[in-house]
Amino acid sequence: MKLDRTTIAIGVITVGLLAASPLLPKWAMSLLNVSLCYGTVVLGMMLLMRTGLVSFGHGLYYCLGAYAAGTVDQMLKLPDMALMVAAGAAATGIVAAILGLLLARYRDIFFAMLSLAFSMILYGLLVKSSALGSTDGFNISAKTLFGVALVDDARRYAGFGITVVLTTLSAFALNLYLRSHRGRLAEAIRDNELRVEYMGASVRATIHLHYVISAVLAGIGGALMAINIGHIDPEMTYWPQSGEFVFIAILSGTGNVFAPLGGALVFETIRSFAYEYSPNTWQMVLGITMLVVMIFLPGGLWSLLQRRKPA
Amino acid sequence: MSQLLAVVIDGIVYASWLFIIAVGLTLIYGVMKILNIAHGSLYALGAFTAVSFCTAWFAHGYAAAGSFAMLAAAAIVVGLVFGPLIERGLLRFMYGKDEVVLVLVTYALFLILEDVIKLVWGVDPLLVQGPNGETPYSILGNFEASGLSYPYYNLVLVGVAVATGAALTWVLTRTRSGKLLIAVIHDREMSAAMGIDVGRTYFVTFTAGAMLAAVGGALTAPTVSVVTGMGAEVIVMAFAVVVIGGLGSLPGAALGAFIVGMVRAASIHYKPELELFSVYLVMAVVLIVRPKGLFSGAEVRKI
Numbered sequence: 001m002k003l004d005r006t007t008i009a010i011g012v013i014t015v016g017l018l019a020a021s022p023l024l025p026k027w028a029m030s031l032l033n034v035s036l037c038y039g040t041v042v043l044g045m046m047l048l049m050r051t052g053l054v055s056f057g058h059g060l061y062y063c064l065g066a067y068a069a070g071t072v073d074q075m076l077k078l079p080d081m082a083l084m085v086a087a088g089a090a091a092t093g094i095v096a097a098i099l100g101l102l103l104a105r106y107r108d109i110f111f112a113m114l115s116l117a118f119s120m121i122l123y124g125l126l127v128k129s130s131a132l133g134s135t136d137g138f139n140i141s142a143k144t145l146f147g148v149a150l151v152d153d154a155r156r157y158a159g160f161g162i163t164v165v166l167t168t169l170s171a172f173a174l175n176l177y178l179r180s181h182r183g184r185l186a187e188a189i190r191d192n193e194l195r196v197e198y199m200g201a202s203v204r205a206t207i208h209l210h211y212v213i214s215a216v217l218a219g220i221g222g223a224l225m226a227i228n229i230g231h232i233d234p235e236m237t238y239w240p241q242s243g244e245f246v247f248i249a250i251l252s253g254t255g256n257v258f259a260p261l262g263g264a265l266v267f268e269t270i271r272s273f274a275y276e277y278s279p280n281t282w283q284m285v286l287g288i289t290m291l292v293v294m295i296f297l298p299g300g301l302w303s304l305l306q307r308r309k310p311a
Numbered sequence: 312m313s314q315l316l317a318v319v320i321d322g323i324v325y326a327s328w329l330f331i332i333a334v335g336l337t338l339i340y341g342v343m344k345i346l347n348i349a350h351g352s353l354y355a356l357g358a359f360t361a362v363s364f365c366t367a368w369f370a371h372g373y374a375a376a377g378s379f380a381m382l383a384a385a386a387i388v389v390g391l392v393f394g395p396l397i398e399r400g401l402l403r404f405m406y407g408k409d410e411v412v413l414v415l416v417t418y419a420l421f422l423i424l425e426d427v428i429k430l431v432w433g434v435d436p437l438l439v440q441g442p443n444g445e446t447p448y449s450i451l452g453n454f455e456a457s458g459l460s461y462p463y464y465n466l467v468l469v470g471v472a473v474a475t476g477a478a479l480t481w482v483l484t485r486t487r488s489g490k491l492l493i494a495v496i497h498d499r500e501m502s503a504a505m506g507i508d509v510g511r512t513y514f515v516t517f518t519a520g521a522m523l524a525a526v527g528g529a530l531t532a533p534t535v536s537v538v539t540g541m542g543a544e545v546i547v548m549a550f551a552v553v554v555i556g557g558l559g560s561l562p563g564a565a566l567g568a569f570i571v572g573m574v575r576a577a578s579i580h581y582k583p584e585l586e587l588f589s590v591y592l593v594m595a596v597v598l599i600v601r602p603k604g605l606f607s608g609a610e611v612r613k614i
Binding site: 106108120243 | 404422543
């Protein structure tokens with residue numbers, strides 16, 4: 001395998017972030033943490049968008065991943081970060097494999113609406129299940145990593161470390177996949193399904209696979225978010241949350257695996273500052289940003305970087 | 312038995328309320344192919360404006376009965392101000408884009424309008440209430456049915472829903488402009504070629520749809536405390552209604568509202584913890600069995 005520039009950049013950034021982590025101020029670490037968790041979810045959204053699908057219900061997997069992690073942590077009393085993320089990934093993978101059987105038949109607005117319906121079903125269930133804290137959700141302890149007990153700052157650093165490693169690993173794996181034979185089918189399906197079928201590839205199987213991959217990424221992102229924030233609630237599957245993921249994906253563009261990660265960082269930065277300085281207009285800032293990007297940069301922020309290269 | 316009757320009454324009232332909100336959404340989608348998330352904001356704007364108008368009305372010490380006129384005025388003002396503003400100022404530049412892109416445009420608009428509401432009305436819950444606690448809701452009094460007491464205000468909701476449905480059906484099937492509208496729905500380019508002013512049709516449709524959302528909000532305002540975020544709650548429910556019935560179908564919106572209303576009323580009475588779950592379950596099941604909704608006709612084939 002030849003090392004492409006993206007792979008090298010991912011490696012450099014991983015090492016850089018991990019090495020810099022002791023020096024990072026608290027606010028920067030939490031900003032990066034949240035951005036990376038969102039970025040992981042949006043990596044999956046990007047894969048779906050490349051395939052021509054927009055899910056308005058990816059909060060389902062984000063939330064499911066978090067609740068699976070929370071269940072392992074609180075109900076099974078196994079507060080290990082690695083186990084929690086594994087549980088999140090496994091739970092979302094299974095649910096997505098089942099729901100994907102149905103969703104792989106849907107396109108456009110119907111895909112968006114059915115995924116919205118599924119995410120709202122989970123919301124409806126969670127807000128009424130008192131065992132899981134109803135609308136309040138519950139707290140997460142995440143006290144160990146691979147069996148090593150963590151206290152105070154060590155817990156924060158471990159959370160950051162596992163987030164960096166898993167996010168960049170996801171980006172690395174997705175980048176490899178997008179370069180693979182099947183990965184390249186994504187854009188072909190978006191452009192013309194019929195031709196893909198004539199070439200002998202199965203559109204449905206590919207969409208199903210991409211749906212599961214994107215769900216697992218969202219599950220990992222949700223589990224990591226649960227670990228870092230230390231609290232989960234049903235808002236994670238409420239539709240504005242899913243809308244936020246779509247928003248970041250539109251903002252980033254689908255050009256490269258760095259687009260979602262960078263887009264998530266830009267989004268979180270805009271949001272943190274807008275929220276800090278004018279708490280009543282931050283949504284307006286986001287909305288206007290989104291309109292501007294959609295009108296002037298249909299390829300997302302990533303297209304700004306691409307233009308500089310000679311074609 | 313009496314519980315069954317209670318379910319039916321609650322279901323019909325709830326369905327009427329849903330229909331008023333969802334019919335505007337389905338109208339806009341049917342004509343313009345825009346699934347308008349900002350419909351929820353227009354609903355909220357209707358509610359907030361109704362609060363302001365009624366408060367001003369009561370502050371002048373006018374008769375409480377006139378607050379109904381204020382509800383209507385709020386809906387009309389919101390429709391006439393925001394409908395044209397949104398359609399002419401933003402959506403007009405987006406026609407012809409992909410449906411999913413249009414959804415995202417209205418999502419951005421939703422975010423913007425949510426903050427407009429916060430800036431104008433603040434973030435505290437508001438009530439439509441006169442100096443002695445009278446509201447358009449309470450001045451009508453209650454009636455009894457099978458041992459339970461219901462506010463007459465609910466009948467207003469049912470009346471408005473039936474009147475709206477009848478008026479729209481009449482316009483669409485019996486008037487010249489309705490027939491032109493149906494032509495635009497079926498083939499936009501051909502209608503334009505035949506001399507129909509498509510731009511004007513879109514403009515009028517969107518304004519009417521916006522006004523219907525505001526009517527829903529204004530009628531809701533007296534019954535709840537008006538809070539920011541109420542639009543987000545309503546819009547997914549309205550989506551469920553129009554998706555169940557079939558996007559863009561008028562009878563579909565009625566059927567969808569009826570189904571969702573009944574399902575929700577039944578679950579509230581028999582199994583309250585499944586209230587939201589049941590509504591979206593029905594939505595998912597309908598989408599699985601009939602993806603285009605219960606009332607979708609055969610697709611007109613275009614080459």
